[in-house]
Amino acid sequence: MPYLIRCLESVEAQTIGADRIEIVAVDDGSTDGTGEYLEEFAARSKVPTRVVRQKNSGGPSGPRNVGLGLARGRYVFFLDADDYFGDEALERMVAMADRAGTDVVLGKVVGVNRGAPQSMWGATRERVDVYNSKVIYTLSAQKLFRRELLERLSLRFDENLRTGEDALFTMEAYLRGAGVSVISNYVCYYLVGRDDGKHVTKSGTYEWRFDSMRAMMALIHRIEPAGPKRDFLMVRPFTVGMLQQFGPVVLKDSEEVRRHKMELVAPLMETYWHDGVARLIKVSERLRLACVAQGRMDLLIEMVRYIRAKTVPDVVRSRDGQTLYLAYPHFRDRSAGLADSNYEVTVPDWHDGKRIEQPKAAARRASLSRRVARRMRRDMRRWKERLSVE
Template identity: 40%
Template sequence: MSAVPDVTVVIPVYNTMPYLTACLDSMAAQTIGADRFEVVAVDDGSTDGSDEELDRFAAEHPGLLRVVHQANSGGPAAPCNAALEIARGRYVFFIGSDDYFGPEALERMVDRADELGSDVLLCKMVGVNGRKAPDVFAEDVADAPFPTPELAWALSNTKLFRRELVESEGLRFPEGMAVCSDVPFTLRAMAKASKITIQSDYDSYYAVKRETGGNLIYSTGPVEWVHAAEQIVAAIEDLYGPGPEREALMYRVFSREIAKCVQPQFLTADKSSREKFWEAVAGFCDAHLTEAIRERLPTEKRVRISLAQRREWDRLEDAIREDAPRFLIEDGRVFVRYSGFREGCPDSWYEATAERVIGRLAKGIDPVDLAWAGDRATGFFLEYWFRVPVAGLEPDAVGVSAERLVKAKGPAARRSVPAGEFHVHDVAAEVELRPDGDTTVLAARLPLGDLAGTAGRWSLRGHLAMGPFVYDLPLTAVKGPVERQGRPGNVSVDWGRKSLIVVHSSGKPSLKRRVANLVGLKPSRK
């Protein structure tokens, strides 16, 4: 190994078997060359065999991995700081011990940073097992401005940092934080960097969600999240005065760290603990929440955080439980009827302005009945009734239609489309609205003439215009039996594993079939 490697990879380790093995194997697979990088792993008092795994790997790959063993410190900050004290690379990269690299990751990152003179480089991240990656990797950016609303969401330390910047700014991880200790470090590095680069042309970093949900971000309680938010806010206020830069970063704190405090998993705690959780959130809001930030939050987060700040614990807990709320359309405005709506709380808390609500809307749609209707003389129809969790719908805001499916493909997933860009599908149904309290029953009558005459498959879909979007959803099977009377012989319906309705047509019957139908005979199978 050369006297000064290009990059030091830092791995803070605590009880991450068996994921640690994949992380270490990805180091051995790097194409950058063994003389250009080093790995420093700091075991923080693991008890699951992670420490032995580190020693095994170091023995099998002499010169690649240096292992430091220390007593448990309670978080990843101290191991990262310990590694920084002995790091020798021109750059340093921090990787979670349950994550792993693509083979060309280090070579591509170092070459790009050297080419552009980058102080901080964000490599493309890919989520594994349902873990989400920051939405900033649509394209390469040689010199990205900071902070922006997009980069405010990319403040983990899983980046390439020029070590000269780290040392000249005296950057270290605050060791009193149970979670998010990397955010103040990264925030300060990006604020002081002369150039930040986004590299999106290669899947460099695979961020893994453990099957047990043991990742630190999934196992931290509200009080610890609030404490972390306080430390992040202190760093923000130290770096930025009032203005759009501070506002972008403060919005992220409420939309991420504080929103994590008001999640359903915390409802299982005893009442005394829950009130301690909610009070921590309320106090933070009293100190830092502005009306401008409140207005920008999506309704689910806005209502929960606002009820917490009002210290209305019962309503807050009811709102947290409501994963399928109902909606009200009134004077063109869309309201999400969480707990407290029109019960002394401002309407503005509940109004969905520019956000998409398709997931919550879909959860509340309930199929009622499906039947065949009509006859050969008047025409055949497929009738379908379903309930939507919306009151105040106008007739021109709803529709049902059949979308022709291509070859063996199934129905398209639910989707939201800007209102001016939506087009009704191939065959439109007549739809009647029947308001029913805070819901609406839609009765659709789909003509089968065009479908019956053409061989193919169609997805039955409902679409609702709500605010600036049209929500286009595949409709699902009813739970009871289907009335078969009145069904034309060449049309049928079925539904697969997801219970999505598909209409099948075998097309126009042959001349032999039509003659047989007229005289009541079965045609030969020849």
């Protein structure tokens, strides 16, 4: 409360119609009148509403699993009590899933008094997957899921995780489902920033974050066979997760916390970090992870300070001119133990505000562009010749 009032009003306003919706509202031990309001709402609303009141479970997984176990519709949507729908959200998402036959639908999300994911909303697309889109960078639970998929996989939120449980759930649905749809031309979901600043995603300890990373990495390795696709998926837990624990925050961490983080991360780096993943990551991020892999907190701190100061490293070319390196601290310093490959530009990167990439990659793209242009000119000449003959 009081966010719940707007939340429920947005469900009642859905253009899909009250007869096509059910609400399963799980009051997870609230103490602010939420339970009483839910029961009043259920008694008067045209939307069939079931209210479950239980002791506080300590996290969102338990109540979501309770609601999922009671759900009867073809689709489920996990609507947080702080947030609210656009009026046409469910109608559009259900129509998309029915038309495309996909198991997960992402409706465009915007933030209210907070940020929201943006990279995946470039275009409305009936069918994408984690490899040809940016959906991997939104793993929150606020999506439409086909309930048959969830039941077939016995997919539930991990109640042992204190954070990141939604990312694990959504990633498995992405990987094992029959495709993902994206609605970008209508705002389906308003992600609300509470005035008191209390959000589950902002709370918790760094140990919880490592638990979440560990679970995500294990899931990817369990589902996706070894190879380029697995390497691509592994970039996310390394860059959205691990780097947050080994970024500017380490400058504020105590020596004890730094030491503990290195103990927690060591088995993850030993098991999951290798060249195939590293080469898919930008230099400044890869270097920090390389320092972590070697257990070198001293090098990491130096690297973080260098990056935080927005120092621009020199660009170094190999003798044949085909390889670029960014000369961050300890480049070609053998005593530091950081291989040249950690400094190599292997994916499009940024240098002094400009996009850079390997000369050979740029040359291939330029060559392809020239071939396409020549083909277009040739086709145009042929078209003009046919036109003149006719």
